[in-house]
Amino acid sequence: MSNLSIPVILGTARPGRESADVAAVVLDAIKQRGTATELIDVADYPISGTEDPDEAARLGRYKELIDSADGLVIVVPEYNHGYPGELKLLLDSAYEEYNHKPLGVVSVSSGMIGGARVTEQLQLVSLALEMIPVEPTVHVRTVKEALDDNGGFEEEGLEGALASMLDKVTWYASVMAPARRARNQEPD
Amino acid sequence: MSNLSIPVILGTARPGRESADVAAVVLDAIKQRGTATELIDVADYPISGTEDPDEAARLGRYKELIDSADGLVIVVPEYNHGYPGELKLLLDSAYEEYNHKPLGVVSVSSGMIGGARVTEQLQLVSLALEMIPVEPTVHVRTVKEALDDNGGFEEEGLEGALASMLDKVTWYASVMAPARRARNQEPD
Amino acid sequence: MSNLSIPVILGTARPGRESADVAAVVLDAIKQRGTATELIDVADYPISGTEDPDEAARLGRYKELIDSADGLVIVVPEYNHGYPGELKLLLDSAYEEYNHKPLGVVSVSSGMIGGARVTEQLQLVSLALEMIPVEPTVHVRTVKEALDDNGGFEEEGLEGALASMLDKVTWYASVMAPARRARNQEPD
Amino acid sequence: MSNLSIPVILGTARPGRESADVAAVVLDAIKQRGTATELIDVADYPISGTEDPDEAARLGRYKELIDSADGLVIVVPEYNHGYPGELKLLLDSAYEEYNHKPLGVVSVSSGMIGGARVTEQLQLVSLALEMIPVEPTVHVRTVKEALDDNGGFEEEGLEGALASMLDKVTWYASVMAPARRARNQEPD
Numbered sequence: 001m002s003n004l005s006i007p008v009i010l011g012t013a014r015p016g017r018e019s020a021d022v023a024a025v026v027l028d029a030i031k032q033r034g035t036a037t038e039l040i041d042v043a044d045y046p047i048s049g050t051e052d053p054d055e056a057a058r059l060g061r062y063k064e065l066i067d068s069a070d071g072l073v074i075v076v077p078e079y080n081h082g083y084p085g086e087l088k089l090l091l092d093s094a095y096e097e098y099n100h101k102p103l104g105v106v107s108v109s110s111g112m113i114g115g116a117r118v119t120e121q122l123q124l125v126s127l128a129l130e131m132i133p134v135e136p137t138v139h140v141r142t143v144k145e146a147l148d149d150n151g152g153f154e155e156e157g158l159e160g161a162l163a164s165m166l167d168k169v170t171w172y173a174s175v176m177a178p179a180r181r182a183r184n185q186e187p188d
Numbered sequence: 189m190s191n192l193s194i195p196v197i198l199g200t201a202r203p204g205r206e207s208a209d210v211a212a213v214v215l216d217a218i219k220q221r222g223t224a225t226e227l228i229d230v231a232d233y234p235i236s237g238t239e240d241p242d243e244a245a246r247l248g249r250y251k252e253l254i255d256s257a258d259g260l261v262i263v264v265p266e267y268n269h270g271y272p273g274e275l276k277l278l279l280d281s282a283y284e285e286y287n288h289k290p291l292g293v294v295s296v297s298s299g300m301i302g303g304a305r306v307t308e309q310l311q312l313v314s315l316a317l318e319m320i321p322v323e324p325t326v327h328v329r330t331v332k333e334a335l336d337d338n339g340g341f342e343e344e345g346l347e348g349a350l351a352s353m354l355d356k357v358t359w360y361a362s363v364m365a366p367a368r369r370a371r372n373q374e375p376d
Numbered sequence: 377m378s379n380l381s382i383p384v385i386l387g388t389a390r391p392g393r394e395s396a397d398v399a400a401v402v403l404d405a406i407k408q409r410g411t412a413t414e415l416i417d418v419a420d421y422p423i424s425g426t427e428d429p430d431e432a433a434r435l436g437r438y439k440e441l442i443d444s445a446d447g448l449v450i451v452v453p454e455y456n457h458g459y460p461g462e463l464k465l466l467l468d469s470a471y472e473e474y475n476h477k478p479l480g481v482v483s484v485s486s487g488m489i490g491g492a493r494v495t496e497q498l499q500l501v502s503l504a505l506e507m508i509p510v511e512p513t514v515h516v517r518t519v520k521e522a523l524d525d526n527g528g529f530e531e532e533g534l535e536g537a538l539a540s541m542l543d544k545v546t547w548y549a550s551v552m553a554p555a556r557r558a559r560n561q562e563p564d
Numbered sequence: 565m566s567n568l569s570i571p572v573i574l575g576t577a578r579p580g581r582e583s584a585d586v587a588a589v590v591l592d593a594i595k596q597r598g599t600a601t602e603l604i605d606v607a608d609y610p611i612s613g614t615e616d617p618d619e620a621a622r623l624g625r626y627k628e629l630i631d632s633a634d635g636l637v638i639v640v641p642e643y644n645h646g647y648p649g650e651l652k653l654l655l656d657s658a659y660e661e662y663n664h665k666p667l668g669v670v671s672v673s674s675g676m677i678g679g680a681r682v683t684e685q686l687q688l689v690s691l692a693l694e695m696i697p698v699e700p701t702v703h704v705r706t707v708k709e710a711l712d713d714n715g716g717f718e719e720e721g722l723e724g725a726l727a728s729m730l731d732k733v734t735w736y737a738s739v740m741a742p743a744r745r746a747r748n749q750e751p752d
Contacts, residue, residue: 013237048234049201049274079280080316081496082271082309086237089273112533113515116492120457121270121309123691124684128268130699133691139489157488175743183735269684300721301703304680308500308645318511321503327677345676363555371547389613422612425577425650455656456692458647458685462613465649497646497685504644 004070004173005036011076011087013043018143019108023075026106028151029162030073035170040065047089059093066097071173072131073104073166078118083125091125098129100180102172104165106138114139132176134168136161192258192361193224199264199275201231206331207296211263214294216339217350218261223358228253235277247281254285259361260319261292261354266306271313279313286317288368290360292353294326302327320364322356324349380446380549381412387452387463389419394519395484399451402482404527405538406449411546416441423465435469442473447549448507449480449542454494459501467501474505476556478548480541482514490515508552510544512537568634568737569600575640575651577607582707583672587639590670592715593726594637599734604629611653623657630661635737636695637668637730642682647689655689662693664744666736668729670702678703696740698732700725 008030010023023039030037045058066072076083103126107115116139123133138161140146140153148154153162196218198211211227218225233246254260264271291314295303304327311321326349328334328341336342341350384406386399399415406413421434442448452459479502483491492515499509514537516522516529524530529538572594574587587603594601609622630636640647667690671679680703687697702725704710704717712718717726 015237043237046236047273049203049231079276080313082276082313082316085235085273085275085277085280087273088267088270088276092267092273112488112490112517113492114489116489117312117496120493120496120688121312123688124305124309125268125270127687127697127699128270132696135691135694141488171743171747175739179735179739300676300678300705301680302677304677305684308681308684311503312496312499315499315509315511320508323503323506329676359555359559363551367547367551391613419613423649424610425579425607455652456689458652458689458692461611461649461651461653461656463649464643464646464652468643468649471644493688497688500681500685501644501646504646 004170004177005068006030006071006073006169006173007038007040007065007069009040009042009072009074009087011042011074012084013046013086014084017077019075019077021143021147022106022108022140025147025151025153026073026075026162029166033166033170042084042086042090045090046086047093062090063094063097066094069101070177071102071104071169072098073106073169074122075106075108076115076118076122078107078109078113078115081117082121083118088125091129095129098126098131100176101131102169102176103131103133104137104169105133106140106162106165108140108143110142112141114141132172134165134172136164138162138165192358192365193256194218194259194261194357194361195226195228195253195257197228197230197260197262197275199230199262200272201234201274202272205265207263207265209331209335210294210296210328213335213339213341214261214263214350217354221354221358230272230274230278233278234274235281250278251282251285254282257289258365259290259292259357260286261294261357262310263294263296264303264306264310266295266297266301266303269305270309271306276313279317283317286314286319288364289319290357290364291319291321292325292357293321294328294350294353296328296331298330300329302329320360322353322360324352326350326353380546380553381444382406382447382449382545382549383414383416383441383445385416385418385448385450385463387418387450388460389422389462390460393453395451395453397519397523398482398484398516401523401527401529402449402451402538405542409542409546418462418466421466422462423469438466439470439473442470445477446553447478447480447545448474449482449545450498451482451484452491452494452498454483454485454489454491457493458497459494464501467505471505474502474507476552477507478545478552479507479509480513480545481509482516482538484516484519486518488517490517508548510541510548512540514538514541568734568741569632570594570635570637570733570737571602571604571629571633573604573606573636573638573651575606575638576648577610577650578648581641583639583641585707585711586670586672586704589711589715589717590637590639590726593730597730597734606648606650606654609654610650611657626654627658627661630658633665634741635666635668635733636662637670637733638686639670639672640679640682640686642671642673642677642679645681646685647682652689655693659693662690662695664740665695666733666740667695667697668701668733669697670704670726670729672704672707674706676705678705696736698729698736700728700732702726702729
């Protein structure tokens with residue numbers, strides 16, 4: 001499994017976003033497993049809809065990152081029960097690059113629900129992108145209480161849910177990587 | 189009912205958007221009922237997340253438009269089973285202004301499903317905004333075939349669905365307008 | 377508002393269902409407001425799909441109950457992110473009787489998510505039934521801890537969420553009751 | 565792939581159900597691929613919630629069928645935007661038996677939407693069951709027009725969508741079957 005790559009998308013560009021701290025915990029947990037990863041921050045990929053050559057170059061880079069990934073984790077806050085617009089704009093800018101790759105979702109919300117609703121909407125979008133959304137999903141409530149001082153989760157349940165989710169993403173990634181390669185080499 | 193205002197939000201800023209033609213049909217149908225309306229084009233309300241004073245002024249204008257509305261119709265294409273990011277960014281920029289007002293959804297898609305999936309995701313977001321999403325919803329497939337040369341819907345079913353939806357939005361708007369005013373005048 | 381009727385549907389028939397205790401709390405809270413209510417237990421309305429005259433009589437009684445209601449509250453556990461089958465069978469046995477009436481949802485789950493997912497699926501079904509699903513919704517985690525010995529909610533947040541939800545259901549019920557009557561008296 | 569088993573669940577027990585004709589077409593298409601299949605009719609698995617030994621025996625048989633399957637196709641009508649209660653009751657009676665197996669959905673509706681909404685609700689339930697819902701999904705409108713006299717789909721688009729969906733279910737089944745076996749043999 002040592003050759004897998006599982007980047008983390010930070011799914012909000014809002015100033016003061018607490019999701020950034022959660023993304024750091026997830027990134028660190030993936031690295032500790034010896035799996036290659038990197039942060040894809042939606043704030044670095046603004047989409048204006050105009051024909052800006054710099055923007056086109058950045059989106060080309062995004063597609064390459066997704067194309068070379070074996071799975072993805074998205075850290076996403078819940079805004080009005082749905083996903084942030086800037087995340088959807090970025091997700092919609094690629095398609096085949098996502099196909100048949102596992103997706104882990106870590107949702108963040110200030111309330112007690114912990115983002116279960118944005119998770120469901122995002123999983124449905126990921127099915128349209130032909131991804132494999134995995135169970136369990138991770139739901140972070142009240143970020144400041146959830147994080148400890150050492151860059152981990154204070155809450156025991158969250159620590160376990162994150163580990164289970166990463167186990168599942170990694171397992172699907174390792175199963176699907178050779179299957180995807182074999183599929184792409186088949187004559188049409 | 190003659191004093192009601194029911195604006196139409198055009199929910200995509202993509203170049204070449206066919207939803208603009210559908211929004212024009214909806215706008216015209218509302219005007220023909222003698223109800224005040226206007227087009228709110230998401231392309232006119234780009235949200236950068238930066239502290240641009242022009243942007244703040246535009247969003248202030250958006251909130252005023254929603255605040256003075258008695259109901260809304262959103263014309264929205266389906267992108268990967270969900271809503272366009274630019275629409276969600278705009279919707280998330282207000283809250284109380286939407287409360288207790290009816291919402292009609294007209295979805296647009298190139299396939300046969302006609303956007304039933306984005307409609308459901310958008311209705312759930314509208315519940316978080318404390319709106320009243322109405323039945324029926326209108327689903328436009330293959331826009332060029334759906335529109336006739338006179339600015340209406342070619343397909344008889346669509347014409348009827350649009351009329352039923354506008355009947356329902358208008359009815360709820362007329363019922364809720366005095367109820368909202370009475371509620372706002374109550375002492376806390 | 378003293379003439380309103382807001383029944384409570386207990387949405388599971390599973391042996392040992394903890395949702396029954398939650399439904400009792402909700403029923404009591406509605407009574408304390410002086411609003412007429414009664415429990416509609418799905419276990420009393422089994423639907424076999426056969427042409428059993430007793431079953432037809434029971435369903436006739438259910439339709440009458442819904443028809444004379446001004447609003448509904450459904451207490452529902454989350455099974456595999458969705459609603460119990462027996463609840464859906466019962467809900468599907470009526471239609472016009474639900475139209476234009478507010479719906480409050482109280483979800484119950486053993487985990488921390490508190491049933492946010494079944495709430496969303498049920499709200500979408502209620503939109504098809506032309507109901508008005510209200511905010512806030514109430515999410516009960518770990519029932520035994522949530523209930524106190526006096527037939528109320530131990531947790532302060534739950535008590536407040538239940539009160540806010542019942543305020544909203546009652547307000548919509550009082551607004552919509554005369555509007556529904558006026559609508560039904562209009563010539564077609 | 566010749567050893568795969570992909571049963572078809574007929575997801576409604578309503579008298580006069582048109583979905584039965586659609587399920588027959590799907591069953592036939594799977595057989596023509598040389599893949600083992602059989603019909604699982606929800607009408608044969610009524611769930612009363614009582615402690616009926618016959619019922620327990622039937623559910624044991626259902627679990628065995630799912631356990632020995634490598635993938636599933638569910639043919640499901642859309643009732644009030646959701647799934648039939650009898651289907652949910654049956655799905656909820658197993659859990660591990662579904663894990664890590666692909667699911668194809670064929671939805672049936674009398675309207676033009678073709679059941680896109682029940683498909684989304686069912687896919688979310690299938691994620692809770694740790695299945696892999698595949699794209700494309702198949703949406704059958706107006707069953708009598710959709711079926712030809714030879715037990716196939718009249719409409720060309722449906723024929724193609726069904727073939728693509730079965731390709732995908734079969735591919736995932738063949739990839740996941742050895743991966744599931746290897747996973748089950750791992751020491752805990």
